[in-house]
Amino acid sequence: MTIDRRSMLKQVGGAGTIAALVGCIGVQEQGTEQPSNSGDGDTESSEPAGTATAWYGLSNTELDLRERAIEAFNEQSSHTVEGGNISEMQDKTTSAIPAGQGPQMFQWAHDWVGDYYQRGFVIDQSDSLNISLDQFTGAAANAVQTDDAVVGLPFSAETVTLIYNTDIVDSPPESFAEMESTMESHHDPDNGQYGLAWPVDPYFVSGVGQAFGGQYFDASQDDPVGLDSEETIRGFEFLVDNLFQYMPNDPGYEPQQVAFLEGNAAFAVNGPWYLAALRDSDTNFEVTTFPSLDGGKFTPLSGIKMWYFSKAMEADDANAAAAREFVEWFVTNEDHLLTRAEEQGHIPVLSTLAGSDDLPGPVRAYSQAVDQGIPMPTDPRMNDVFAAMGDPVTQLFNGSLSPEEALTSAAEEARSQWE
Incomplete structure (x- = not known):
């Protein structure tokens, strides 16, 4: 019996903590060029506060780290993110999003990019982002694009x-x-x-x-x-x-x-x-x-794990701004990404960390292995x-x-x- 490749592309890892992140998360202000990775930035925004929903499908051992990350973000941002651990992500997103009941953002591997964009489940945010795709490895940057649209942002890679x-x-x-x-x-x-x-x-x-x-x-x-x-x-x-x-x-x-x-x-x-x-x-x-x-x-x-921007972002309201701010922090904050690598074995695709000596040995080896492969079409x-x-x-x-x-x-x- 073969194993479902989508299941294998989901991240799996050990339990972790995010105590080191509390007090050192840099969340961008609206209108700045990019979020701070040092955690010294002012987290108050001049824009109206929004509430964004994030969906993800994580194992029990992964939930603690994710929930604490969201908590840390909420404590230091004027925006609020509400997370939901979802089973059967494909079924839920393909039914909820067209009905207007889906989240602003959801996490999955990049191989849905083409299909979901063609079906209108995810949307282009290239004109609204405050960070550049040049901050990521080439494979990761390419993985979140289709037909010149940027439908999400990448944060880690997987391969064997x-x-x-x-x-x-x-x-x-x-x-x-x-x-x-x-x-x-x-x-x-x-x-x-x-x-x-x-x-x-x-x-x-x-x-x-x-x-x-x-x-x-x-x-x-x-x-x-x-x-x-x-x-x-x-x-x-x-x-x-x-x-x-x-x-x-x-x-x-x-x-x-x-x-x-x-x-x-x-x-x-x-x-x-x-x-x-x-x-x-x-x-x-x-x-x-x-x-x-x-x-x-x-x-x-290889697979690239990413946050997708769903059709709910079309409103371009305070809730959409909250989703963008959270995702931009999540994918660029080096402290957070290193915690993920150390505690759960995730492979960063942020250029400053990919293959870095700061990564644990096994994760660094996987980062090198990603360079051997090609991204899933x-x-x-x-x-x-x-x-x-x-x-x-x-x-x-x-x-x-x-x-x-x-x-x-x-x-x-x-x-x-x-x-």
């Missing part, structure tokens, strides 16, 4: 990369040959030992699937589906010939992650949401970038590509289809949805 058990592996592999040698020597499935723990899902394996020049989807092409290209097929052949054999025989997320958490795998491939579970386990680990793949380069899909048709890939990729892992058969089938299914 290589993790190794330091009780088994002395140092990160410098080549795939070195990695394969270690996997081979440790792999003993009869005794519950594995060379590699890696959930087999289109998103998780994209780094190898796209390692030899292929892409799942390229909106710039007349035929955007790249699943059945020679280059993508080669990537999946590499998976079958060199990697699948070292994994537990259940491709699902839970069996794969547990194998590494219990110290029974030399390597794992997973995302930053995995850090909380790793820290709670007895396994000693390090995070690193993937070595070169015999002429290929690990090229995973925002074109709504990408949803059909992922849906078409699910079962064929599982059959590929189980050996019932060859890479060419699996990817040709998936490509045909995706294209059929647009005819």
Whole structure:
């Protein structure tokens, strides 16, 4: 059974505190160029006070940090933000926003940008923002735009990369040959030992699937589906010939992650949401970038977490101003972003922090891994590509289809949805 990629793109992390932020949040005044990151700015605004609603879908361990962030903002701003932890975010936003009952802002990964903008659920705020997209990494800045519209602001990134058990592996592999040698020597499935723990899902394996020049989807092409290209097929052949054999025989997320958490795998491939579970386990680990793949380069899909500006912002009233002010603070306040990185493993996309030595080691490694990949396409048709890939990729892992058969089938299914 494959795991829902949208669930994997949501942030997951350990419990955190925000005490350090209280008293040091810099919230911008209306009309200034950008919010203060030092926390020394005057928080009183000459504009009428507004109340904005923010929706997010967080795990229980994440809620404390979010609620305290909102509380700190409200204490120091003339505006007020009311938060709501929402389950089934897609269902709720697509029903509430058109009915005029949605929030001013909501948090999700960037892959809804194209679809939600086309359907009128989110709106362009490029002429109303007091910060520049130049403050973020290029990938993050691009992720929140579509058709020259800026429909939100980014605050962190996600991707998957290589993790190794330091009780088994002395140092990160410098080549795939070195990695394969270690996997081979440790792999003993009869005794519950594995060379590699890696959930087999289109998103998780994209780094190898796209390692030899292929892409799942390229909106710039007349035929955007790249699943059945020679280059993508080669990537999946590499998976079958060199990697699948070292994994537990259940491709699902839970069996794969547990194998590494219990110290029974030399390597794992997973995302930053995995850090909380790793820290709670007895396994000693390090995070690193993937070595070169015999002429290929690990090229995973990455997600950008962002605040979307919903259709409720069209009124451009005090409530919309409250939403903009909160989001602009949230995405640029370095103290807050570092707390997120330290407590919950989130990867900042603010240029001054991305890859910085101020980040915890594992988060810095993930930040470097993001640079290896490409952002998830925002074109709504990408949803059909992922849906078409699910079962064929599982059959590929189980050996019932060859890479060419699996990817040709998936490509045909995706294209059929647009005819």
